[in-house]
Amino acid sequence: MTRLANELARVAAMSPSELREAWDALGVGPCPKLPTGLLRRLLAQQIQERRLGRLPAVVTRELERIAAGGSPAEMPSRATVLSPGTRLIREWNGKTIAVEVLDEGFGWDDRVWRSLSEIARAVTGAHWSGPRFFGVNRHG
Numbered sequence: 743m744t745r746l747a748n749e750l751a752r753v754a755a756m757s758p759s760e761l762r763e764a765w766d767a768l769g770v771g772p773c774p775k776l777p778t779g780l781l782r783r784l785l786a787q788q789i790q791e792r793r794l795g796r797l798p799a800v801v802t803r804e805l806e807r808i809a810a811g812g813s814p815a816e817m818p819s820r821a822t823v824l825s826p827g828t829r830l831i832r833e834w835n836g837k838t839i840a841v842e843v844l845d846e847g848f849g850w851d852d853r854v855w856r857s858l859s860e861i862a863r864a865v866t867g868a869h870w871s872g873p874r875f876f877g878v879n880r881h882g
Contacts, residue, residue, distance in 0.1 A: 746793050753786050761785055768792075830858075830876040834865050841876065 756764060758778045765773040765781070768788055776784065796802075808814055824830075828843040839861075842849040847856050855861050858872025866875070 746790065749789055750786050753782060753789065756782070824878065830878065832865075832876050839865055 753761070753764065758781070761778065761781050762773045765785055765788075768785075770788060774781065774784065797805075804815060824843040826843050826845045830841040830843070832839045832841075839850065841858070841861055844854060847854045848858060848861060849855075850861050851864075855864075858876055858878075859870065860872070862870035862872045862875035
């Protein structure tokens with residue numbers, strides 16, 4: 743077992759007074775007045791946070807907002823919406839690849855394709871993310 747696993751196993755076997763002593767030894771403030779089971783879980787969380795790091799602030803804020811009765815925030819869509827008629831231009835190995843966005847897919851090489859990834863694969867001979875290949879993903 744790892745050191746962390748050993749320490750958590752010791753927490754599981756502690757009496758209420760040992761839990762309070764262990765809490766005080768952490769130096770995170772006064773021991774909260776909680777039922778033994780909850781104090782045990784909270785102490786284990788504190789130990790894990792010290793070893794592994796805390797949750798990112800954005801996650802903590804979201805959890806607090808939900809706990810206060812708010813609904814979970816919707817994740818922003820990663821998809822970029824392309825309107826029919828948009829032309830995507832990419833140069834590959836000295837050749838210009840021009841793709842037109844259609845209502846029913848993407849037009850390239852006198853053919854309608856279901857996805858940009860299919861076109862990128864046909865152009866390069868390798869698996870590519872189509873949006874990345876054509877530079878339309880949000881994060882570059």
